[in-house]
Amino acid sequence: GESVGLHLPTLSVQEGDNSIINCAYSNSASDYFIWYKQESGKGPQFIIDIRSNMDKRQGQRVTVLLNKTVKHLSLQIAATQPGDSAVYFCAEMGWGNKLVFGAGTILRVKS
């Protein structure tokens, strides 16, 4: 079956440094991917998305990279701030247009 997984369950970075959160997916037919941020006790918050016809997309302080050859997705956060501390989920739009979430990465920002 399809699955979306993450390489690192916890990432600690120093405030001001760049963060890179990685995600592997298994469904090569997926053509839409999203990164969500979830703070404690809150619902997932949309960060950025990318379609399979692109390999890079930039937002404000965030960049998503998609490598379809190796089925890998990453989220880059520039100049990481304490407010970026949260759990980050990648998700793919799989079969039947259902959004499937990966396991999540905890990002901790040290001041």
Place this chain on the structure above:
Amino acid sequence: DAMVIQNPRYQVTQFGKPVTLSCSQTLNHNVMYWYQQKSSQAPKLLFHYYDKDFNNEADTPDNFQSRRPNTSFCFLDIRSPGLGDAAMYLCATSLDGTNEKLFFGSGTQLSVL
């Protein structure tokens, strides 16, 4: 302004006592979803409505039911909650469910005593 609103924020129920969680949206989206999220895990899709069409996931227990009386509201009914049903329940919406982002509510944290 909140676009997907879930009530209550926290819900405590007793083992075996039916409970209903509610979700409303101001986005006029066609699709509404219910996800279950257990501690330190990813959200897991239970079911979704496309307009009035109900789509259940194959592994969603029969104990979980849903109702969508109109475009704006969707309910999650747990007929006989067990201890294993304690979780955060997330409601989400999307315009038509095809390769587009979902908008999530803040969730209802369900405790089962």
